[in-house]
Structure formats: C-alpha cells, structure tokens
Amino acid sequence: MKTNKIIELNDNNFKKNVIEKKCLILVDFWAAWCSPCRILMPILEDLSKEYVNKVKIGKVNVEENSYISKKYFIKSIPTLILFNNGIIKETKIGSISKSQLKSLFNKYI
Template identity: 85%
Template sequence: MTTNKIIELNDSNFKKKVLEKKCLILVDFWANWCSPCKILMPILEDLSKEYINKIKIGKVDVEKNNYISKKYFIKSIPTLILFKNGIIKETKIGSISKSQLKNLFNNYI
C-alpha cells in the first residue's frame, strides 16, 4: 500500500486516484528539469509520512501527462493543487515552505 509514499499520477489514473477519492489529496505538478520542483520533493516526502493517515500526496510529471496538465491549466511549475473529495480547495504556484504546507493541510484536516 502507498500510504506513506508519493503516488505517481498520470493521465490514465488521475480520475480514479484523485477525483473519485473521498479524502484530502495534494497533487504536485512538476518536471524533471525544474529546480524548485526538486527542492520541494523531499518536503513532500516528509509530509507524506507525517500526515500518513490524514492526507495523500501525488505527483504529475507535466512532460509526460499533457491531458491532465492542460485540464488544470498548468502554466508554471511547481503547481500544487489540494483536492478534497475530488474538488479543488486551493492552488499554490511556485516554491512553498514546509511550514506553509503544514498550515495549508491543517486548514482542511
């Protein structure tokens, strides 16, 4: 089970793993060449463990998943979108600190 790991999301599994789930899911839209995305990754990994039964974290590689990236109008990365019960609650674009993410999570838990 992937409860404490980042979920790999793509065009084909996004609906099932995000939109149809009845929980909080933070989706990170990123790319391999993006330096701020690489800086954010260990923070997301830590938070996925810290919030193990409260929130799921997934990532979408924008280079490989055109459909879902276009659907959510991803223009800059990293872009983080927080979904609750399949509905967008918040969107954050650019670098974000661990404490800012924790504050975001705590607003919805």
C-alpha cells in the first residue's frame, strides 16, 4: 500500500512545496498545545493515505513559523487552507470531520 507522508512545512520551504506546486494541497496550521489540532492529526494521516496522488497534506507549526502564519492571517488553530495550483480555494477554521474533509477534497479532484 502506498503511503503519502504529511509534509512538514515551514517559513523557508512553503513557497516551493505549496505555492509553486501544480496540485491540490491541504495545509494544516497547528500547534503542539492545541487539543483540536491533535485530534485532527490522525484524520489527516488517514486521508493522506486514502488520497495518495490526489491531495497532498502539509502542516505548519504556527509557533515555529511566524512569517507564513502572519502572511495567511492565522488567528485561530487549527486552520486548514486548501490550495490548488498555488491558489487558495477554501479555508476552514476549527475542528472538521473526516467526512467534511473528504467532501472538500472531492469538490476539487
């Protein structure tokens, strides 16, 4: 079975791995102390395997990457931003279920 590893994004590699990529990428803005963020992580891991070669998933630790967090006006976490070919398509703030994420992905695949 193929596995799609969740990409660790940061201030330095965000442009190369998100903005310049010609694909669908979900970016999770999170922090280690955030309970809803920790609840979301296994869901994102499952979806990264289920949607391998369809949707890439990356995560940005907001405490370690203030530049990119400020650039996208991240005020609450988790914040999920779906990019398609480097363009923001949708933003979701707060907890979101696996079925809601699947619906979001399927809208753009």
